[in-house]
Amino acid sequence: MTENVSSTVPLDWSEVYYTNCPLVSASNVDQELGWTREEFKKIGVQYAFLRSRRENNWYPHYIHNLDNLIRFGGLFPPVHVHADLRRTVLLGATHAPHEGGxxxxxxxxxxxxxxxxxxxxxxxxxxxxxxxxxxxxxxxxxxxxxxxxxxxxxxxxxxxxxxxxxxxxxxxxxxxDPMDNPSELWLKRDxxxxxxxxxxxxxxxxxxxxxxxxxxxxxxxxxxxxxxxxxxxxxxxxxxxxLQVANIPAVITCTTEMAEQHPELVVAFMKGMIKVGRWANDNKRAAAVILNRQTFYADVDDTYEGIKHIDMVPNFSPKNMASVEIGKDFMLSHGYIKNDFDVSEWAAPEFLEQAAKQLLEEEWARLTLEKVGTAETLGIEHVRVG
Missing domain, CATH: 3.40.190.10 (Periplasmic binding protein-like II)
Structure with a gap:
């Protein structure tokens, strides 16, 4: 197995890959909606699932050995990566606060x-x-x-x-075998x-x-x-x-290389997560239909019951950050990681803040144009103000 650890595509910053775990997250909803891909299209970047390329095996999902990868998934692997393998950046969290075990x-x-x-x-x-x-x-x-x-x-x-x-x-x-969407994995496995x-x-x-x-x-x-x-x-x-920290909260992480060298890529991803998260919050039953394809709830109704009180927009709430620290401390105390780190220093809320700001500005511009109009839309050749 060790031969395949470094099986990844050559680094190309015009490409961004995503990977997620089969749990409750905006990314698992977005893989069917495609809204994050649209955000990357706006800046001329190709956005694709990790396993859409044969050169990428599964291990970047666990050891993050691909610089242009963003992961949204269970807590314990990214804690291990940040503690012992390479420095990453924590971009947000989504907690299922009633699934302790x-x-x-x-x-x-x-x-x-x-x-x-x-x-x-x-x-x-x-x-x-x-x-x-x-x-x-x-x-x-x-x-x-x-x-x-x-x-x-x-x-x-x-x-x-x-x-x-x-x-x-x-x-x-x-x-x-390559798969364009994580849902295709479950077509191969019940x-x-x-x-x-x-x-x-x-x-x-x-x-x-x-x-x-x-x-x-x-x-x-x-x-x-x-x-x-x-x-x-x-x-x-x-x-x-x-008591509710069983490989959760689900967290979003990227490499420090991406965050420092190409912050626009991180912001594009977070814009997608905010948009999809808001939609999922407003349409929980529709989101349940999508999530049922990937998660381990019994059926659509069971999925809805599981997610109806979950905030699908990633955040840095104090409880979420405390939960991340609880998980990290357990791993350290039981020898699952060798090195300790400060969770507050791992967190980088500025990317989520910038994404929210851009979405607000874009929405304001859209509403202004629709309701107020411009000289061009009003058929006025010249408008003089003052």
Whole structure:
């Protein structure tokens, strides 16, 4: 696998590539609307999905080894990149504040509370892919520890069983065929029922372990609908918002090279995210139809219920930034990153501010021309003021 790490197109600043995770974000809505691509067209830049070129493999999504790439996705990989691999810039965040994580057990087992798990086995995955960040394990470990703590327990009260797995779907030939849109990936995979995304589910079903971590709402509902599993704990049900950091908030990052050398590219992307985010906020059911194609909610209605209270416009709210820091601190304390950093210094709100300012100015100019008119539209050869 290591041979393919640097598989990227040659750097060309007239091109910008995007990549996103299958979660709630304006980018996952925009990949169907194409509004961000329009912003780049205005400045003569080609905007395309990372995997639309065969030369780009999947790894830039995880290690950001492509200077002209903008990523919108789960929190843990970009924290790892910024801490240990290369400096990036944090451009905004979108939080799903009620998806902290669940503890799943077999539906017919005589287990109804976390305390019933004393002395029993809880699974914990371990990716054997050493190139990328083990983001799924991080949220499992974080969620398991939090659920134990909320019930007066520690890891010493249960048996944590590790499950190494290849985590190598990125390198399969069929996954390396070019695709113009991230949605095309799911045409190749039934992602809502693909157990590659839920590697411990089989071990729970066959009794190798007694419980596993799963994401609140998205994966949880799919798994419960099988009739085989039930959740006995759910961090999303607690009023404590600091429990809701399971690879979220979703964050936008770009390289420092892009931010410093070509800020106009960053602003163009953020303009698209603001426009799409506003549209999604105003049209949540339509946005749910789009997001259902890529996320792990059970269906369109379930997706709508999951996103209806989420602000789809990326922001730097104090709670979002505190949530980013909670995730980063957990990774540092458990050895998932080697180096610490200041989240406030990582954040660069000036790009979001500039994008919002440009959109306001453009909207004002459009409304002024429509309502007031110009000498040309009014058929007046010369207008004298004063």
């Amino acid at each position: 669940c503890m799943l057990v077999r539906a017919r087992d005589d287990i109804y509370r976390m305390t019933d798990l004393r002395g029993k086995k809880i699974g914990l995955t371990k990716s054997l892919n050493t190139i990328k960040n083990d983001w799924w394990r991080i949220q499992e470990e974080q969620g398991i520890e939090l659920m134990l703590r909320m019930n007066g327990m520690t890891r010493d009260d249960v048996e944590i069983v590790e499950f190494p797995y290849p985590d190598d779907w990125y390198d399969k030939p069929e996954m390396l 992602h809502k029922h693909d157990l590659a995304f839920r590697p411990l589910e089989t071990s729970l079903e066959n009794g190798t372990v007694d419980a596993i971590y799963t994401q609140s709402k998205p994966f949880q509902h799919l798994q419960e609908e099988t009739g085989k599993f039930k959740a006995i704990e759910d961090l999303s049900r607690y009023p404590d918002w600091t």
